[in-house]
Each structure stands twice: as C-alpha cells, then as structure tokens.
Amino acid sequence: HMGIVADLPLRESIRLGIYAGAGLAIFPIFSFFITERLLYPVRRILAEKTRAVHVDESRIIKINTRTRLVSILFATVLAPLIALGELTYRRMGSELGTLLQDVGQMQPVMSELATVIVVVIIVALFLAGGIGVLLATSISNPLGHIVRVIKDVERGNLQSRSNLISNDEIGVLSQSFDTMAAELEKSRSELEDLNRNLEYRVTEKTENLSKAYERLQFSNQNLAVANRELEDANTKLKELDQLKSDFISMVSHELRTPLTSIKAFAELILMKPHMTSSKKGKLITIIDNESDRLARLINDILDLTRVESGKLRWHITKVYVEDIIQASVTSLQSLADNKSLHITKDMQKSPATLYGDRDRLIQVVENILSNAIKFTPQGGSIKVRVYFEKIPKPFTAIEISDTGIGIPQEDLGLVFEKFHRSGDVLTMHTEGSGLGLAISRQIVEYHGGTIWASSNEGYGSTFTFTIPHDKVWDIEGEEQATSVQT
DSSP states (O other), rough: HHHHHHHHOOOHHHHHHHHHHHHHHHHHHHHHHHHHHHHHHHHHHHHHTTTTTTGGGSSSSSHHHHHHHHHHHHHHHHHHHHHHHHHHHHHTOGGGGGGGGGGGHHHHHHHHHHHHHHHHHHHHHHHHHHHHHHHHHHHHHHHHHHHHHHHHHHTTTTOOOOOOSSSHHHHHHHHHHHHHHHHHHHHHHHHHHHHHHHHHHHHHHHHHHHHHHHHHHHHHHHHHHHHHHHHHHHHHHHHHHHHHHHHHHHHHHHHHHHHHHHHHHHHHHHHTTOOOOHHHHHHHHHHHHHHHHHHHHHHHHHHHHHHHHHHHOEEEEEEHOOOHHHHHHHHHHHHHHHOOEEEEEEEEEEOOEEOOOOOHHHHHHHHHHHHHHHSSOOOOEEEEEEEEEESOOOOOEEEEEEOOOOGGGGGGTTTTTTTTSSSSSOOSSSOOOOOOHHHHHHHHHTTTTOEEEETTSSSSSEEEEEEESOOOOOOOHHHHHHHHHO
C-alpha cells in the first residue's frame, strides 16, 4: 500500500495522511475519555469509603494509569503522522510532472486507496476498542474487587482483604485499605476484649455484692435471732425473778404458819404456868405437830432445791415394786384409818424388780397417796394399781386413784407446779407444803419416766407415773457423783 501512496500527488498524499492520522487518533482519545469516565465514580466511592485511610503518595510511581493511557494515545497518533511525513518527504523529491497525469488514469487507484483507508479505519477502530476494553478491564476489575471487599467489611467481616499487589494507585489503595481493615479488626478485637473484661468485672462485682448482701442478710437474721433469744432470755429471767419472789413469798408464808402456832402456844404455856396438865398436853401436842409440819416443809424445800440444782444424793439399786407399794401404804395406813378410808392394791403380773432410788420412789408414792387421803371424804376408797407395758418401750406404771373431791379442769395443768394446791392456798384447811407433787415430778423425770393426772371434779382423781426398764444407770458413778455434790 505504500507503493500506491507513493504514486499520489503531494496534496493528495498530505490530505490522505491527515485523514488517516485523525481517524486513528479519534479512537484512542475516545477510549481515554471512556476510561476517565469509568474512573470517576470509582474514585468517588473510594474517597467516601477510605477517608480515614492514609495514602502514601510517595509510593505511587511516575508511570501511573493515566500516564500509560496518554502514552498509548501519543503512540497511536504519532505513528501514522510520522509514516505520512516520511511518505510526503519522499514524495516531494519527485517530479512535479507526475502530478499532471491524466485524472482518468488515477480513478482505479483512488478507489483502491479509499478501500484501503476504510479497512485501516475499521482495523484502527477495533484496535482502539480492544485497547480501551483491556485498559478499562485492567482498572475496573481490581476496583470492583476492592468495592466488594469494602462491602464485605461493611457487613462486619473485618478479616476480608483485597490482597492486590501493584505499583499504581489501585495497588496503594488496596494496601492502604487492607491496613485500615487490619486496624479495624485489631480495634474490634481490643474492644471485644475490653467488653469481656468489663463483663467479667461486672459479674465479679455483682457476685461479690450478692455475697455481701447474703452475708448482710444472714447477719441481720442472726442478729434478729439473737435479739429474739435475748428477749426470750430476758423474759425468762423476769419470769425466774418473779418465780423467785413468789417462791420466797410462799416459803415465808409456809414457814411462818407453823412457827406462829408454835410461838403462840409456847407463849400461852409460859403465861399460864398453873395450867392443868391435860391442857398443857394438848398444847404441847399441837406444838409437836406443827414442829413436824415445819420439818417436813423444810425437808421438802431442801429436796426441791437439790433436785433442781442436781445436788440431790441418789442411791440407784435394784428395788422391788411390791416393796415400794407396801412401804408407802404402811406408813400412811393410820391416816387412812382415821378417816375410815379403804385402801386396795391391784398388783398385776409385771417384772418384780427395776432399777431406781428406793427411798425417792417411796417418797413419790407417799406424796400422791397422802394427797388422796387428804382430799377423800370420810368413808371413801383409794386404789393402788401396778401394771406393766412393753410398747413402745418396757415400763412399769403405778396408778393411784381416789373417790375424793376431784380437781377442777383448769387446775389439772398446774398441780405439779411449786406451792400449787387446788383452791386458794391461803384459805385451805388441809395441811401440806404444796411442794410434794413438784418434787415427785422431778424424781420421776430423773428416772426417765413421766407423771400425769386426770380428774372428774366431784368424782375423784387419778395420778399415774411410769418408770422405764431400759434406762442405763452408772450405779457407782451415781453414788460417787451425788455424794461429792452433797
């Protein structure tokens, strides 16, 4: 084709060169502006997404993306122009006469040249388009990858990286973005660690506060319990103080009564030395009875205080139940005969012996039996019944019932209290200290048994106490301990 062009006139060759160069230049220029148009939105997005990323401009080399596009543009434009200039220079040395050839002879050449130009333009078009597509792809693909990574990071995946390695702006942008993502991941990790540490401390403090609150609650509960116990102890102390006062008052009254009688009758004898012997004998008998009453009262008080303080001397031996009943009835038979009372014994089949303090058990039976004699009217009857039970544990029971006046229901729960007697203690005409049943309860409980009373007012009363057979006694220890305490 250069041979054909060489035969053209100078003007036609110049025009052809200009047209060909312009045609070849249009497409690279078009591709350049298309590429710039593609880069604009990407630059804008990256500018918004990476404001906090520091880009080291010194790392960007001089031949960057835009430089490559401009170089391709100049190479594409200048190449045809240089070629056409060379053709023009060679053609200027030819003879001018060749330009005056017949125009009709040049028509085939012009047609062929036009075809060549069209082909060249088409080929240049495809080449320019291909070059533009390659350039756009080489830029848009990395940028698209970076945008996808940015969106992935936006969704919370801070481990996502672009990992693009190049020496242009896109490579620097990729590396800067990866650095930013790494810093964000590190910051989030530190923040999560800080949150976990804070949660742990909050949990620990909460647990400590809960434990402190529980301890405080427990302390408050203990304090409340201690306060209640202190109040109860204070109440019991007041009750004991009141009981002490009542006890002293009762003892004073009980002691004063026989002493008053003894003193009065003794003074009467002294005031009347010429009193007949019979009258003196009656007064001396009264003094003797009151002295015995005073002695019994003192002994009862001593026994009660010794039992309650644990200083009463006990003699635990094998005792016969029938012997206890017989000794008690024999000692009080005369009092029963004075009131024409009939005492019967019902000794059911039971073990003949048990372990206990014989004298104290006789004292219990005598206390109950003497009360039955005192409160049973003339001609009444008293029954002493002994029986044995195996359930729930083996024990012997002694039951004493009478046909006396009975005990009011409101007094049944008080008959075993100290100085208690049915009715007004100051107006009763029956003798007694009011301590017998209280002492009896202490003795029975020491033997591991129980004592209770039942009554139907106006129809008599029944007192029952039990002595178990399975209580283990340290007989030598009991003797020694009680002897030392006494």
